[in-house]
Amino acid sequence: MIQQNINRIKEEIGETSLIAVSKYRSLEELRELHACGQRIMAENRVQELLKKKPELPEDIEWHLIGHLQTNKVKSIIEHTALIHSVDSMKLLHEIEKQAAKKDIVCNVLLQVHVAQEDSKFGFPTTELSELIESGALRQFQHICFKGLMSMASLTVDFDQVRQEFKATKQLFETLKRHMPVPDDFTELSMGMSGDYAIAIEEGATMVRIGSKIFS
Helix, strand or coil, X not given: CHHHHHHHHXXXXXXXXXXXXXXXXCHHHHHHHHHCCCCEEEECCHHHHHHHHHHCCCCCEEEECXXXXXXXXXXXXXXXXXXXXXXXHXXXXXXXXXXXXXXXXXXXXXXXXXXXXXXXXXXXXXXXXXXXXXXXXXXXXXXXXXXXXXCCCCCCCHHHHXXXXXXXXXXXXXXXXXXXXXXXXXXXXXXXCCCHHHHHHCXXXXXXXXXXXXX
């Protein structure tokens, strides 16, 4: 079943990167996913990623897509290829501090809040624009800014979902030229199992899919 689902999804998404969301999934399911050729997996919670990573093949590229608390940064930055959910200057400063201690560069996406839901995390669009255009991100020497991440509203109004993804793409294009290294700023992570087709139409380079792989 997983193989059939993966094949169908990859055919649908084309060149867009598939980020397989592994939360709530057993090690057996994830080993099967790996056997199907999937090499990028993502967790919402730091402790789950740290628990699963040593038990699974070393060639898996792990991403963190859930909200990251500053007190968890130290334990996770060496174990992730990309953190999708950087949503505050406080968090950026902590990532910089811990990455400097380890003499590494941490790849991140800036999470922008475009949904019509207060429960979603992310920088407000105006705040993020002002922050980047001011050059404030140039102070971070141990962070590589790879792009933006957003989550659309949980709604059956797909016109609204499309507008939220479109707004993320427009913000991405506007901010790219102001980034410390514009050529590094290439990724747009948006779209999940219920809305990834719309996200791809609106410019996603990465989609985060879980339930549609395993069900």
